[in-house]
Amino acid sequence: MSGTVTETTSTTRGLLWLAWRRHRAALTAGGALLLALAGYVLYQRAGMVALLHDRNIAGCRIWQNPCNGMRFAPHDAPSPLRDAYERLDAHRPPLLVTGWLLLAVPVLIGTFVGAPLLARELESGTYKMVWSQSASRTRWLAALLGVPLTAAVAGTTALSALFTWWWWPARDQFAHLDRYATVPFDAVGPAAVALTVLSFFLGAALGLLIARTLPAMAATLAVTAGLLTALGALRPHPRDGGFWWVQWTQAGLCLALAAALAAFCVRRIRRRPV
Amino acid sequence: MTARTVLTEGATGVLWLVRRQQRAFLWTFAALVVALAGYIVWQRVEMVGYLRDHGIDGCADWRTYCRGKRISDPVRGSGPLADAYFHVYDVYRPRLLDTGRLLLALPVVAGVFVGAPLIARELESGTYRLVWTQSVSRTRWLAARLALPTAALVVGTAILAALYTWWWRTARAITLTDVAWGTSVPFDASGPALVSLTVLCFLLGVALGLVIRRTLPAMAATLAATAGVRYGLGVLRPRLMPTRTLVSAADGDFGAIPRHVFSTSWRGMSNGYLTRSGGKIPWDRCSSADSADATERCFTRLGSTGRAYEDIHPASHFWPLQWIEAGICLAAALALAAFCARWIRRRPTGRAAA
Structure with missing residues (x-):
């Protein structure tokens, strides 16, 4: 009895070891990239938050007038509030560019990790060789899927958390930057993580189908590029509040779809003749 | 064969x-x-x-x-x-x-x-x-x-x-x-x-x-x-x-330059103020100044006149x-x-x- 348990454990360990050996380069590269990005976000956010506090616009919203006792003055009159927002605008390109880069992460994970796996x-x-073994x-x-998936989820959770943390203090302080636009929406919160899981299984399922x-x-x-475009177009844009509700709903839908794809993979693998 | x-x-x-x-x-x-x-x-x-x-x-x-x-x-x-x-x-x-x-x-x-x-x-x-x-x-x-x-x-x-x-x-x-x-x-x-x-x-x-x-x-x-x-x-x-430089009137007004020049150009290669001898002082030189007054003082200190310039790539x-x-x-x-x-x-x- 205990023999079976030990055997099972060692087989699992063997499979895991195989998976680690196989993805070592990708995992190391991913880890290094993650660290570099974390450093960048830390640095950028520190500068942005310092500006929000120094200029006394922390918690203000771009459409709020006055805010913290400051007003938008007509045209040429001096206005500390307008000055502050103009200064803040320098932080907009790094934030948006980072958001677009993070949006590429699910697409790349689906394409470069999910699709080639199977x-x-x-x-x-x-x-054929592996299927004749005891596992x-x-x-x-x-x-086969577990190790890269765990790494992808852990990685994107960290990325999404970092980016959300950076964007949140200035979420209502950039003109014409809708919260529900593809960036930032799909690069923050649970939605970003769920997108990665979905595109990973999309890749795996398409790999299994196309072979x-x-x-x-x-x-x-x-397919993932199309999915992102469709989400951006179909997502509701509630007027007030509801941001996290939309986030969790989208995440839930993506995860449900991912689970369906995973079930499809399992079924198809089981029934496939060697 | x-x-x-x-x-x-x-x-x-x-x-x-x-x-x-x-x-x-x-x-x-x-x-x-x-x-x-x-x-x-x-x-x-x-x-x-x-x-x-x-x-x-x-x-x-x-x-x-x-x-x-x-x-x-x-x-x-x-x-x-x-x-x-x-x-x-x-x-x-x-x-x-x-x-x-x-x-x-x-x-x-x-x-x-x-x-x-x-x-x-x-x-x-x-x-x-x-x-x-x-x-x-x-x-x-x-x-x-x-x-x-x-x-x-x-x-x-x-x-x-x-x-x-x-x-x-x-x-x-x-x-x-x-x-x-x-x-x-x-x-x-x-x-x-x-x-x-x-x-x-x-x-x-x-x-x-x-x-x-x-x-x-x-x-x-x-x-x-x-x-x-x-x-x-x-x-x-x-x-x-090489870019082309547009220069404003003495008071900083670009009004003499036709609007279509700005609309059809690739703008913002560099801009700022000119010195008396025609040298360029780009905006970044004074970007650390934190108010309109401080910016003006900064430009004056660098010897700027009121004449502004902008480097552009014209449509051609x-x-x-x-x-x-x-x-x-x-x-x-x-x-x-x-x-x-x-x-x-x-x-x-x-x-x-x-």
């Missing part, structure tokens, strides 16, 4:  | 193999080009029809009157002419900009999905060894491998860039004057810039695939490299030609800049092709892609 196994035929197919699939690496990657790129 | 026929047959065989391997790419790419070209033509025809129907064709943002009607600074809901203006702004402007962004993805996709796997896959799977033992020289094999995708990419992007330029140039005078023509949309999405950038990114992918010898890492590296190229070109572009710089950028990209692409040919000649056949 497609490569099927294309090269290595799965069941479902466990093989779990180990060839390059076409699967290209298809994943096209 | 003479040696000559064997040689010819060998060569035809390799070319046949190369064509077969690339058929999927060719069909996909052709379908993409046809779809995008169709969309651009349809949108442009529709837009021009709209402009004509509403009497604003040939109008420009910088003119106060068009066909006797006042058009400057339209206010939403103030009349049919303003409504037509805002319709163009709300409907065609975003489509034009989004199409430009989509076209900008072409060089990246050409590098990552076509260039990087082209040789890397052969090296990774070892199939190159079979091909290299044939009678065809490695250089010829490489040339055959590169020729078809390069030709397809050049023709396809040339069609799309031409159509996009054609659409952009009808629309730019209305609602688009705030989009600097030197930024990546529209600049890199139109004219020879798009074509040459695509060729460069494609060869960058090929070269990285050859050096890295594994498909996925080569694709990832190409993605990073193409992003670097795009960024580098953006930094370089304003410096490729668009095509010269396009060709200069295309020249740079094509030269870099040629250098990469030469590097690939050298690298492949020196590689021993026996060594596997370890």
